[in-house]
Amino acid sequence: MAIKEKEASVSSAEWQVLRVVWANPETTSQGVYESLKDEYGWKLSTVKTLLHRLRDKGVIAVTQVGRVFHYIATVDELAFNEEQIRVLLLKSCRRKNGAILKRLISDERIALSKPDIEDLIETLKAQLPDAPDELGCNCIPGQCTCGLHHHREVS
The missing domain is CATH 1.10.1200 (Non-ribosomal Peptide Synthetase Peptidyl Carrier Protein; Chain A)
Known part of the structure; x- marks a missing residue:
């Protein structure tokens, strides 16, 4: 499953909420709040804001049953975590x-x-x-410290 960059960029707080949604499919904002209130001291309104941000990023979906909103992750936990590591490695010198x-x-x-x-x-x-004996650098000059590029002044 390909994860879009927008989906991949979640804050630390959003990450904690997403972990509750993965662990408790079809959870409610109250359920997320109960799971995290003691650890983080967040208010229910904070949890609802974080859930809305995750929904806007396409990472969770919401369904309404009566007056209650239920949340479910739209991205697989393992694939999402893998993508976080992949994005970091792709941003670094190979x-x-x-x-x-x-x-x-x-x-x-x-x-x-x-x-x-x-x-x-x-x-x-x-x-x-x-595996190759050595990997080539994938950086542009001025970005890397691997020694393959001549350093130039970056203004």
Whole structure:
């Protein structure tokens, strides 16, 4: 599923609301509020504003049953998370992708199970025969620190 750039740009607060909607399909604004009020101290009006923003971005849909509005995600959670990482890597110098991923998986706050690690190792081993020895830089001169471009003054 392709995720549009508008969909991909959600704030941290919107992200928290979206996680509740993924976990509780057909939830209501009250349901989202109950899930997040203790952690964030938000008012119901704040939650409703965030839900409207997510709807406007096309990330959630709303249906009305009587006087109650129900919310459901229109994007798959795993695909959406994957796209967030892809967008970050595509904005960075291609030559730094390995270092970025290495730092991410080395971060103690990012938990991986043994089966996750084994799966990653197998995936990387499968890619190894076709992987290039070196990646070319995808940056324009003046943007990158990889050393392939001559630095020039950026005004």
